[in-house]
Amino acid sequence: MILKIIVCVACVQAVAVGVVSGKSLLLQPRHPLPFTADQAPLIARIGPHDARHPDSLHHHAGHVSSSFSGRHGGKGSVDGCPLCPASHEISPCACRCLNDTAATIECGPELASCSQLTEVMSLNSYPVNTYLRLVVADTNLACKLEKALWGRLVFQEIEIINNMFQALDNRAFQPFSATLTTLNLGGNTLQDVYFSTLSDTPLLRFLTLSYNKVDFLPGYSAMTLPLLETFDASYNKIRKIIAETFAGMPRLQKIDMSNNAITKVYARAFAFPQHDASSLVVNLSNNAISSIEPGVLEGVRVCTLDLRNNHLINLPEAVYRPIIDFTAASAIFWTNNNPFDCDSHFCWIATNQTVSGTFNTVLCPNLGNYPVEVITPMCSILPNTTTPRYSRSRGHPAHPAPFRKSQVSTAVRNLRRPFLRRP
Numbered sequence: 577m578i579l580k581i582i583v584c585v586a587c588v589q590a591v592a593v594g595v596v597s598g599k600s601l602l603l604q605p606r607h608p609l610p611f612t613a614d615q616a617p618l619i620a621r622i623g624p625h626d627a628r629h630p631d632s633l634h635h636h637a638g639h640v641s642s643s644f645s646g647r648h649g650g651k652g653s654v655d656g657c658p659l660c661p662a663s664h665e666i667s668p669c670a671c672r673c674l675n676d677t678a679a680t681i682e683c684g685p686e687l688a689s690c691s692q693l694t695e696v697m698s699l700n701s702y703p704v705n706t707y708l709r710l711v712v713a714d715t716n717l718a719c720k721l722e723k724a725l726w727g728r729l730v731f732q733e734i735e736i737i738n739n740m741f742q743a744l745d746n747r748a749f750q751p752f753s754a755t756l757t758t759l760n761l762g763g764n765t766l767q768d769v770y771f772s773t774l775s776d777t778p779l780l781r782f783l784t785l786s787y788n789k790v791d792f793l794p795g796y797s798a799m800t801l802p803l804l805e806t807f808d809a810s811y812n813k814i815r816k817i818i819a820e821t822f823a824g825m826p827r828l829q830k831i832d833m834s835n836n837a838i839t840k841v842y843a844r845a846f847a848f849p850q851h852d853a854s855s856l857v858v859n860l861s862n863n864a865i866s867s868i869e870p871g872v873l874e875g876v877r878v879c880t881l882d883l884r885n886n887h888l889i890n891l892p893e894a895v896y897r898p899i900i901d902f903t904a905a906s907a908i909f910w911t912n913n914n915p916f917d918c919d920s921h922f923c924w925i926a927t928n929q930t931v932s933g934t935f936n937t938v939l940c941p942n943l944g945n946y947p948v949e950v951i952t953p954m955c956s957i958l959p960n961t962t963t964p965r966y967s968r969s970r971g972h973p974a975h976p977a978p979f980r981k982s983q984v985s986t987a988v989r990n991l992r993r994p995f996l997r998r999p
């Protein structure tokens with residue numbers, strides 16, 4: 577109670593002093609915080625998740641604008657916040673205290689230029705130099721993300737979202753090498769990205785590049801991020817995934833590459849020499865994938881692979897069986913909406929319940945969209961067709977043993993199993 581009254585009095589004084597002199601002694605931190613390495617324990621306590629940190633870009637936009645309206649006085653005015661400079665100094669950006677130890681700096685549409693951003697970052701009046709989060713959102717700016725953009729401040733989370741930024745330069749985030757855990761660059765026009773520079777921020781746990789124009793990801797462990805849990809590059813223009821793109825990220829739990837232009841996934845694209853997370857979800861849905869090489873996913877004990885809405889014609893045993901075996905059949909493959917041409921190549925799935933259990937229902941557009949189990953009767957009358965020659969069936973699968981139409985229609989007519997119905 578007494579504390580509340582003191583805080584209230586401080587608010588009133590801050591406003592009054594601010595109005596009278598334009599400068600307030602009360603803006604000095606009550607307990608000056610140690611900077612640099614001494615602050616590490618403090619940083620560790622401040623996690624990347626908070627209630628004001630929703631995933632969706634739309635929510636981000638709302639969040640930013642509401643914080644801007646919040647900064648103009650009224651109850652909870654930030655002017656009493658010991659971690660922030662006076663609001664007129666940092667304008668057009670805003671500084672906001674979340675509590676005694678965490679504050680954010682947020683810049684919105686009022687930000688007029690990239691040099692203005694650098695000016696704001698370089699002010700001398702920041703009471704501390706480590707902030708929980710920097711937000712630059714909803715501007716028309718096309719700044720290059722480079723080291724020279726920043727001042728002396730460091731951040732644990734950076735959200736540069738819904739702008740027109742195109743390029744990410746070498747060493748762009750190096751100043752944050754000891755602090756950065758979350759980097760969200762969603763909703764820009766990034767294309768020219770110096771990916772290996774991401775290895776400069778080894779504490780990174782969440783990386784979002786969604787809704788950009790990225791068309792290439794480097795392989796061979798060019799990105800080494802020992803703590804990264806989420807890699808989100810959905811809604812870009814990526815065309816292929818090459819070997820060892822993620823091999824330097826042993827803690828990954830989620831890779832979202834949905835809604836790209838991927839046509840081919842190369843061997844070892846998702847190879848993890850030392851995967852060290854409880855599970856991995858790889859989302860490749862809504863691409864144009866027609867070819868996946870054997871050995872695509874290695875070293876993961878529990879995984880889900882979302883392949884919905886692609887251009888797959890076959891599900892080669894050589895690609896999926898090793899994954900099923902390595903995961904002790906706990907793997908889950910989602911395959912809806914692919915133009916499967918179900919023939920004897922699918923017998924290895926249709927005739928083994930352990931295998932078919934890892935695939936959510938495989939539907940066969942060439943057989944009236946029935947589940948793949950419809951071919952089971954033919955698998956027994958065509959011996960030795962369950963081991964086709966995979967080297968030939970990669971890419972454009974050959975069809976050495978197609979079923980005769982009459983066989984299939986007889987099988988379909990004879991269906992008695994209740995779960996086999998047209999979707």
Ligand SMILES: *[C@@H]1O[C@H](CO)[C@@H](O)[C@H](O)[C@H]1NC(C)=O
Pocket residue numbers: 621622623626674675676677678708
């Ligand atoms: C301050 O807020 C941050 C972010 O919401 C939170 O992670 C941290 O635990 C809070 N610290 C205290 C001392 O309440």
Ligand SMILES: *[C@@H]1O[C@H](CO)[C@@H](O)[C@H](O)[C@H]1NC(C)=O
Pocket residue numbers: 810834835857859860861862880882
């Ligand atoms: C993959 O992404 C799509 C949207 O792009 C989403 O609808 C789907 O739920 C995701 N799959 C998984 C397994 O998370």
Ligand SMILES: *[C@@H]1O[C@H](CO)[C@@H](O)[C@H](O)[C@H]1NC(C)=O
Pocket residue numbers: 897900901905928929930931
């Ligand atoms: C079914 O597939 C599983 C997983 O590959 C394998 O371990 C098992 O031996 C197969 N069963 C038969 C009867 O072939």
Ligand SMILES: *[C@@H]1O[C@H](CO)[C@@H](O)[C@H](O)[C@H]1NC(C)=O
Pocket residue numbers: 959960
């Ligand atoms: C099927 O393969 C087995 C061994 O792999 C062989 O002994 C058998 O003769 C084959 N049957 C036919 C019909 O080709």
